[in-house]
Amino acid sequence: MNASVATLAETGEAQDQETRHQRLPSPVALRETLPLETGLQTRIRQQRQAVRAILNGEDDRLLVITGPCSLHDPESALEYGQRLAGLAEQVSDSLLLVMRAYVEKPRTTVGWKGLLYDPHLDGRHDLATGLRLSRELLRDLARLGLPLATELLNPLAASYLSDLLAWAAIGARTTESQIHREMVSGLPLPVGFKNGTDGSVTVARDAMGAAAHGHTHLGLDDHGHPALVQTPGNADTHLVLRGGHQGPNYQEEQVLAARNALESAGLNPRLVVDCSHANSGKDPARQPLVLEEVLRQRRQGDSTVVGVMLESHLNGGNQPLSESLRYGVSVTDACLSWADTEARLLQLARG
Numbered sequence: 153m154n155a156s157v158a159t160l161a162e163t164g165e166a167q168d169q170e171t172r173h174q175r176l177p178s179p180v181a182l183r184e185t186l187p188l189e190t191g192l193q194t195r196i197r198q199q200r201q202a203v204r205a206i207l208n209g210e211d212d213r214l215l216v217i218t219g220p221c222s223l224h225d226p227e228s229a230l231e232y233g234q235r236l237a238g239l240a241e242q243v244s245d246s247l248l249l250v251m252r253a254y255v256e257k258p259r260t261t262v263g264w265k266g267l268l269y270d271p272h273l274d275g276r277h278d279l280a281t282g283l284r285l286s287r288e289l290l291r292d293l294a295r296l297g298l299p300l301a302t303e304l305l306n307p308l309a310a311s312y313l314s315d316l317l318a319w320a321a322i323g324a325r326t327t328e329s330q331i332h333r334e335m336v337s338g339l340p341l342p343v344g345f346k347n348g349t350d351g352s353v354t355v356a357r358d359a360m361g362a363a364a365h366g367h368t369h370l371g372l373d374d375h376g377h378p379a380l381v382q383t384p385g386n387a388d389t390h391l392v393l394r395g396g397h398q399g400p401n402y403q404e405e406q407v408l409a410a411r412n413a414l415e416s417a418g419l420n421p422r423l424v425v426d427c428s429h430a431n432s433g434k435d436p437a438r439q440p441l442v443l444e445e446v447l448r449q450r451r452q453g454d455s456t457v458v459g460v461m462l463e464s465h466l467n468g469g470n471q472p473l474s475e476s477l478r479y480g481v482s483v484t485d486a487c488l489s490w491a492d493t494e495a496r497l498l499q500l501a502r503g
């Protein structure tokens with residue numbers, strides 16, 4: 153018995169505390185409250201197709217997934233979205249801009265878990281409001297005409313949001329999870345598996361192979377009832393290189409090694425490079441350097457990297473959660489400012 157278990161047992165605390173449950177609306181109920189108009193459903197299907205075309209090498213534009221590390225404030229998220237939607241039109245000949253709209257955050261240990269779980273940012277965990285606010289915000293962003301990207305962290309949360317997405321990520325901490333691979337096998341959208349936090353590309357390669365298969369698994373139906381779920385398999389997955397504990401993994405030889413590993417497993421060799429996280433050492437000033445290297449590889453004719461991810465907000469840097477938050481500044485990882493992001497993307501579009 154380890155020390156903390158012994159302490160809980162000795163004090164009797166473990167026996168006194170009970171796990172509590174509070175009912176939430178089902179995915180169907182929330183979708184009925186916040187429905188998608190037919191025109192928007194059609195547009196999202198087209199956006200998924202546009203992302204697929206890049207990932208399959210049929211469109212040589214660069215896929216750029218950019219936006220805050222996490223959305224914590226609808227007002228600043230919408231302002232970012234409006235600016236990005238304007239820029240997306242200007243650069244659409246060479247770049248497909250997708251907004252990072254992350255409402256769930258995986259944590260290394262503990263920390264704020266995202267708008268969906270704690271929308272008031274105060275530890276009250278008003279999940280009912282978080283689900284509604286997240287769906288409403290993502291729908292408002294989608295109505296700007298932007299394709300949306302998010303990390304799907306809790307498979308139960310995915311059914312509340314997945315109809316709004318053009319692309320989803322499975323994070324470095326969950327790529328190895330069978331539950332996440334099963335979920336992806338049932339999603340009708342392109343999904344990127346991050347390499348593991350230790351830098352392992354193998355877990356993402358295995359995840360792609362597993363998600364391509366149909367699965368039968370235990371889950372919930374859209375009404376929230378326990379269900380035997382049978383999935384068709386998802387052929388539209390790819391690798392996202394995000395660096396690892398040993399450092400970055402976006403250099404030419406690492407991209408080539410990843411490509412070979414994917415090709416020899418019969419999987420899509422085209423991949424996305426996350427310019428943030430362990431590829432930037434979480435220093436936003438390093439994201440443009442990663443972007444530069446990706447461009448260099450593309451300019452010399454290597455078409456392996458077809459997309460990039462940037463963490464970017466209205467204002468640069470980040471801030472701890474407090475009662476007096478600065479507007480448009482990340483409360484999780486540090487971001488590039490909008491001004492820097494816009495300048496880099498315009499430069500990219502000029503070639």
Ligand SMILES: O=C[C@H](O)[C@H](O)COP(=O)(O)O
Binds near residue numbers: 221258
């Ligand atoms: O993108 C955000 C973070 O890198 C990720 O959620 C882990 O954060 P943490 O290490 O601060 O918990």
Ligand SMILES: C=C(OP(=O)(O)O)C(=O)O
Binds near residue numbers: 303322325
């Ligand atoms: C947590 C994230 O990334 P990763 O899974 O690569 O750490 C993220 O993109 O927010």
